[in-house]
Amino acid sequence: MNDSTSSASGSQPNLPVWTVGSCLDWTQQYMEHHDDDKPRLSAQWLLSAATGLSRIELYMQYDKPMTDQEKTSLREFIQRRLNKEPLQYISGRTAFRYIELKIVPGVFIPRPETETLVDLVLKEQAQRVLEVGCGSGAISLALLHEQAELLVWATDIDSLAVSLTEENYTNLGLAEGSGAEGQKRLVVIQDDLASSLLQDPDMLASFDVLVSNPPYIPSPDLDSLPSEVKEFEPLAALDGGPDGLDFYRRLLDQAVQLLKPGGCLAVELHETRLGQAAELASAAGFSSVDIYPDLNQRERFLTATL
Ligand code: GLN
Numbered sequence: 685m686n687d688s689t690s691s692a693s694g695s696q697p698n699l700p701v702w703t704v705g706s707c708l709d710w711t712q713q714y715m716e717h718h719d720d721d722k723p724r725l726s727a728q729w730l731l732s733a734a735t736g737l738s739r740i741e742l743y744m745q746y747d748k749p750m751t752d753q754e755k756t757s758l759r760e761f762i763q764r765r766l767n768k769e770p771l772q773y774i775s776g777r778t779a780f781r782y783i784e785l786k787i788v789p790g791v792f793i794p795r796p797e798t799e800t801l802v803d804l805v806l807k808e809q810a811q812r813v814l815e816v817g818c819g820s821g822a823i824s825l826a827l828l829h830e831q832a833e834l835l836v837w838a839t840d841i842d843s844l845a846v847s848l849t850e851e852n853y854t855n856l857g858l859a860e861g862s863g864a865e866g867q868k869r870l871v872v873i874q875d876d877l878a879s880s881l882l883q884d885p886d887m888l889a890s891f892d893v894l895v896s897n898p899p900y901i902p903s904p905d906l907d908s909l910p911s912e913v914k915e916f917e918p919l920a921a922l923d924g925g926p927d928g929l930d931f932y933r934r935l936l937d938q939a940v941q942l943l944k945p946g947g948c949l950a951v952e953l954h955e956t957r958l959g960q961a962a963e964l965a966s967a968a969g970f971s972s973v974d975i976y977p978d979l980n981q982r983e984r985f986l987t988a989t990l
Contacts, residue, residue: 707755730775733774770917773789780799792922805823829858839872882942895949898952899930903924935951973987
C-alpha cells in the first residue's frame, strides 16, 4: 500500500489515489495471501475500524479517498490481525442480538451462541434478573434492551469488565426514560460471583432469574483453544477448573440462596458437561432441569427451576 509516482501527462505527477474500495480489495488480497481464514470479512472489519464507516457505508463510499490517518490506522490494524488478534479487539466493537457493544482487550468477547441464552431468559418474563460474570455486559444489556420493566443486577470480579458494562449501559441509552424517577435499571457490582449480595438480606430469595455464562472450559482443554482465543482473551473468563464446572458448582450454591422459590437458573456450559451439570442442579434442590442446544446443535445451555 505504498503511494508511488507514475508517469504524468501534465506537470503534476499522477499519484494513484487509495480509495475505500481499492483499499478493501487490496486488504482482502493481502489477508488471503497471509492465510487469513476469512479475508473478505477481515478486510471489511479492518477498513471499518480505520475509517469509522459501517460495513454498508464502505460500499456506499467506495470511491472516497482514504486520508493519511486512515491509511496509517489500516496498516497498524492489518499488522495486529496478522498476529491473530481478534477483529473485535481491533475494531473495539461487536454486535450482540440487536445492540452494538464497545469491546476492549482484557474483556471476554461475547459469542453469537450466547444470544440463545438471552432467549431462554426472555421466556421467563422476569422482573428482577441477576447476571453473574457480565464481561462487556452483553447478556444484561440485551435483556434490558428487549424487555421493558426489567431490573438487572450484574456482577463481575474484574474492574475492567465492570466499567465496560457501565459504559455500554450509558452508551446504549438504556439508562434513560424507564423505571421510577432516577431509578437505574442496571446495577453493576464488582464481586466474586454474587458473594456480596449474599450478605444483603434484601437480596436473598429476591431474583426471578439468575443467568450466567461462567468460565467453563475444562483446564486441560485450554491449550487446544485457537490462538486467537488463548493468546488474546482473558483466561480468567474461560478457565472452568479441572472439569469446567468449578464456577457452576459455586453458582448453584449461591443461586439457591438468591433465587425466589420458583425462580430460574439459566447457564451456558461446556458441551461435554451438561449431563453432569443437570445432576448437580437436581442434587442442589432444583427441579424441571432442561438442556438446550446451541446454534451448532451441541448441548450448551441448562435451565432449572428452584
Ligand atoms: N464459548 C467460549 C469459547 O469457546 C467459552 C466461554 C466460557 O468459558 N464461558 O471460547
